[in-house]
Amino acid sequence: MLGEHDLTNSTNRASNMEPPAADGAVIELRDVAYTLPNHQRLLSGLNLQVKRGETLVLLGRSGSGKTTTLKLINRLLIPSGGEVRVNGVCTSEVDVIQLRRSIGYVIQEVGLFPHFTVERNIGLVPRIDGWPTDRIHGRVEELLQMVGLESKLAPRYPHQLSGGQRQRVGVARALAADPALLLMDEPFGALDALTRDQLQREFLALQQRLNKTVVFVTHDLREALRLGSRIALMEAGRLITVLPPDDFLRSTDPLAAAYAQAFGEGSAPAANRGMS
């Protein structure tokens, strides 16, 4: 009894004072459930760990609970059961504003502030964190270059940019305060195939350099296979399986197999599709 008490105490202390070991879970969802006020269950019994430096892809069709899971991590949604831990600390015990500022967040609609220039959009979190102006300016320049944009775009407004440029600014904005954690909700979903391909390639290069811990939501298996260190397959509010990309296509799980089959058919030209 006493020993158990001591043990929990010491783990708590350790998690509050320093990040867990390099191979530990940065994000941990324990038996998480999420229910809407009208009692509709969106998630139940969700257990998931995201390791430092990996890109975990949440794959599933719309309504499967991927976006809900993502929003539970930065507490845009509050779990109705279980707990979400970031860096070993339960998200209900930390200041939610600080939590969100320490996590980069990119969404499909980008959500750039239309009345701010590119520079102000990217520099917003540093500015409200009280960085000096010249440091913000330098950081914005650095980030624009990092996401492959020219610095002459800095004074432009979002409506003056193309969809691909806007999404790049969205990524730069999420990286502004150099968060160790990045949440991305179908960031490339609204882009044309060529731009998406290019941004995926740049994402991989960037990820190799920055080594962030990323949770990436998509419904596209091709994207999941390309970007993910591991793929978490979701369906109807449940986690079906978590597999590395190589194992995913060979999986015997019926749902994973169905995805793999749809993927195979989708990539074959029409002539091969045995039309009778």
Place this chain on the structure above:
Amino acid sequence: MNIFHFILQNHEQVLELTLEHLWLVGVSTLLAVLIGIPLGIVSAHWPVWNKPVLGAANIIQTIPSLALFGFLLPVPWLGDRADRLAILALTLYALLPVIRNTYTGIRGVDPAVVEAGRGMGLTGSQLLLQVELPLSLSVILSGVRVAVVVSVGLATIAAAIGAGGLGEFIFRGLAMVNNQLILAGAIPAAILALSADFGLGWIERRLRPR
């Protein structure tokens, strides 16, 4: 003698009544903005308040203006001075467009932008002051514009309770069956309304987000 000669001849009085008129409209609009914008924000953020707030403002709007002036007359501190009373009545009427447009403006901000802001760790007040209000400013201002234009017309009735303004000419003209007197009140009032409409419309277009 035509109407313009009349106005020229009595320009001092026309000017005085116009300034009184502007005072009534200006103070009441300011009060309506100071009360209405916070109420609009509250009803946009907390849906529970939406119906009671907009409902009350709607009901006030249905009270005939002359009756409202009459109702307020016996109220102790207010009834002492007619301009206080007129300002209160005009403020009450100006509330609806201000509240409604603040509500509409804030609810109309792209949800993706608000979500991105919340996800980035903006506090509620940072989100309101840096994102929601700037983006709904033109909608709010168009509500203020409606309030001002309506107030300029309504303020003429304030003369009925002795609050002054261009309504003085109109009521005097009605009593004396003198069209020139009526026009001496009505024309400056119309000019006031039109220029306020034009000026605020210009600012509103400049503030419209791209």
